[in-house]
Amino acid sequence: MMKGVYNWIDERLDITPMWRDVADHEVPEHVNPAHHFSAFVYCFGGLTFFITLIQILSGMFLTMYYVPDIINAYKSVDYLQHKVAFGVIVRGMHHWGASLVIVMMFLHTLRVFFTGSYKAPREMNWVVGMLIFFVMLGLGFTGYLLPWDNKAYFATQVGIKIAASVPYLGGYIQTFLQGGDIVGAQTLTRFFALHVFFLPAVLLALLGGHFYMIRKQGIAGPL
């Protein structure tokens, strides 16, 4: 059945070359854990992407119940976690995944660093990777405020104070992040917008570039 559907579409749109282009590529021996078990370190980038996908999915589902408003944010999180079936699991995926994605990204960065994979001609991909790193930190920072509990509130308070210590621009950055003079209603909606629209859009664009470059340039050779 599935085969029939696939063939029907393929005859009309010739989609096989498209996914072949994405999925079929050489996996050199030195990055294949089946040949050298230590090559598992080359999996960290893929794992980071895998967890990112889970973050996007679980985040989409969480917004079905969450409201970015100081009166209702905490109540809606409490409701979705304790009253909705599997709420504790879906929120758990997003909560633990957020930490895990940073860990995986850090391990991936270490691997790239210690194998020297950032060297010419792949410097640009290292830079894009660093940008992804900062966008991820931004996603973590903005997402942390959203449950609007004590921990979230004071962590954001501290984070914004740190941002405010930037010479000359600090005050402007603080006002921009807070959306006003205090961490409050406007900060919450702002962080929500950044967390679910702006930063993910930037992240996807950067990931596109990251993957395009690695496919174009190939995986760096063995040590």
Added chain:
Amino acid sequence: MSENTSHSHSERKPGAKREMSRRQFLAYTLGGTTGFLAAGVIVPMVRFAVDPVLQPKSASDWVKVVEESKITAEPKSFKFQVHQVDGWYESDPELEAWIAKDSSGKIFALNPTCKHLGCTVNWNNNPSYKDQYFCPCHGAHYTKEGKNLAVAPAPLDEYDVKIENGFVYLGELHANSIVK
């Protein structure tokens, strides 16, 4: 993939055991494992999303509205509050019922939400439709029992009524059972 499979099938000697190719075995096991893991991620999220559909419908409680002695043959409007739990938001919205006695003295209560497009109807508020419910939006009008006479496609909804210790209690709202 299928070429390979059919190839090996065609080479099979008559009477030989039907064997799965190595490639097919791998495709099944890897596909099965991937499917299982993906389901582990997807199933909780889908169950989470469809939770409102699977929630049992909560039956509404009886609300004490007014003394039985206040009810006359002429419909009168009474306001009453119901407790409403909407996810994390709880409120006590005020509802309205027009309560009257029918010719046999039985008490019934109608909801004044017009069955045309949901405006609020009123008793005897239009001189051209004396002793009728009239809707100001598109001129729908109803009899005292809620029967739709024009515009509206259905009669006014009716509340369950219970009389206890001289008080009228209203319950669930449902389609009008007095008139067809």
